[in-house]
Amino acid sequence: MTPPPYGPPPPISEHDRDTAVRRLQEAYAEGHISHREMDERLDQLLTAGTHGELASVPASLPQGSPGTTSTIAPAGRIRRRRAWRVPRVLKVESAFGRVRLNLSRAVVEPPVVDIELHLGTGSARITVPRDAVVDVEELKAGWKAPRYRAGRRYRAGRHSRPGSPRIRISRAVGMGRLKIRHARR
Structure with missing residues (x-):
């Protein structure tokens, strides 16, 4: 004892x-x-x-x-920043809140990441890695068109390199606003 x-x-x-x-x-x-x-x-x-x-x-x-799909759907504000692991499919749902996704320091393992954005009346800002290729062709905007200008600087081949992630943003943005930008560094 x-x-x-x-x-x-x-x-x-x-x-x-x-x-x-x-x-x-x-x-x-x-x-x-x-x-x-x-x-x-x-x-x-x-x-x-x-x-x-x-x-x-x-x-x-x-x-x-982790699974290949992750869903974020709170009633309030959504914020992901710093180092976090990005799944193959990320579903983001926000009726009224504010969405801030920063993928610039995230661990992006899959070559293609699908972000399914369901945005009501809130706003969203998505920061992608500097070398990422962004595809917004499947995105449906209700009130305001998404603010994303690839321009010469971010066209495939300019800053992208072999193995650069491809970010596809799809689904619907209702009355909210969406701004997509590339990280500066």
């Missing part, structure tokens, strides 16, 4: 909590959990009082590679 521990358990370090939060953010960015699940688990992480409570949240996250 082991003797009982003396004193209270050691407090949770800031590093341990940050590591758990980072793992949760990665699972969300990879499409393993929904926005609602991330909010619930983040609340659990931030209010965990013991190491056991803290460790249970990352342990309960799904493992394995």
